Amino acid sequence: MPEMIDPDHVLPRYYQLANILREHILDGKFEPHQPIPSERQLESLYSVSRTTIRQALDLLVRQGYLYREHGRGTFVSPQKLQKGISELTSFTEDMKQRGIAPGQKILEIGMIEPPDKVRQKLELPPECRQVLRIERLRLGDSIPMGVQTSFYNLPEGQTITREELEQFGSIYIILQEKFHLIPTEADETLEVTLATPREAALLQIEAGSPLLLSERTAYSQYRRVMEFVKILYRGDRYRYFAKLTR
């Protein structure tokens, strides 16, 4: 059991330990459904207290890598359960996880007078008159995957330019660097709809083809709405994944 814990590391010890154990699991050093060393054994193996051990194990259990059985031990989850906990990801990250090369074409970007639905979703105060709207064609391996329209309530007078977006690629990076906004949680709904002629042309499919419509409201670290996003996915090329727990 190599790799020890450095008490002076920037990362807390329970976090380091979780990383080490996760690596072992992913490397297959622990078999699925087999027990890992008991908490008391780990205590002496890594010379940290049981408090710290349990903090690390808690993390890995929440992440789906381990499961516990009272009185029996802590066991490795089978592969199926290990990945893809419902995570808040951008289109870019989503594609990368699937092994598809993400791409985009910015169709339109600019400040607009928000329609009622957007006002409501962004929980805008009455005095707010302008929001940022971005419309993009999203590509996977250079093939159109969906049309994304997103709305942001930025500080008075501020905005994001097409150049900035093209340079950074991800809007989340800009929001973080420029406005210190980090998405932490989101509500998403999915439903079925049919392509309008315009959408069909953009997605290179026939008008009236079925689409998967995702609407997402994302919240910042301050628990305020930070964005509202609508994505129309091609029904024949996109599948949504979710992981559910009790």
Next chain:
Amino acid sequence: MPEMIDPDHVLPRYYQLANILREHILDGKFEPHQPIPSERQLESLYSVSRTTIRQALDLLVRQGYLYREHGRGTFVSPQKLQKGISELTSFTEDMKQRGIAPGQKILEIGMIEPPDKVRQKLELPPECRQVLRIERLRLGDSIPMGVQTSFYNLPEGQTITREELEQFGSIYIILQEKFHLIPTEADETLEVTLATPREAALLQIEAGSPLLLSERTAYSQYRRVMEFVKILYRGDRYRYFAKLTR
């Protein structure tokens, strides 16, 4: 701050405390975005250690009722974020949560030779020759919402009859009472498809109408696959909800 903690209660103290605080939040005794008492204050308010306090708060943070800010305090989440973390629910529970009266019509129930896809999804051993298949029409307020086909790998020789299913209503209750199987986790995928003539007739829509196809694999408390379910939802009547976190 009424309601104290009973050290001799069957529920652990951190759990009792979480219940008390959750009630306060739901009753509106704490305002959204306002801080709750600090951990040291709660310590003396409820006469339990900070360990216990933090365990209770951890629970409520994971459940979406509270959020923490280092150096500032622990705050009440706005209503929007408090409910509906992606939970593993049956069709029946799902409908109830939406305020719709669930109903069902059993189309077919019986043991069958599993097709390859089902073998794979249920992770069946080669010697297994029979699985339980149930096909049901699902109703919401007496209107067809979807067609559900589910598969179960039951112990050799065992089965579930139409009468049992009609009597209990929920298959999960039977699985729990008769076989001690409890679902704890599931993987779900969603995609778009078009109704076949048969499906269209069952759902009282036109053939070729868009449908939302959900495929779910549920795992038992022993981390074994316990069911595989396909549901075809009417595209015009069903919307899927998810809650995402970082």
Next chain:
DNA sequence: TAATCAAACTGGTAATGACCACATGACAAT
């Protein structure tokens, strides 16, 4: 041989005490 039971594991809960990192506001120095 089979049933019983106690010891020795496992994870679960809890108290106590300590120190760190970050945020805030009061106050002094500029």
Next chain:
DNA sequence: ATTGTCATGTGGTCATTACCAGTTTGATTA
């Protein structure tokens, strides 16, 4: 008026110790 500093309050991490509650195992008993 502005800036800097520091005390104090917040949550975050960690060690230590103790006991409780399930599970497993093996010796003991009938």
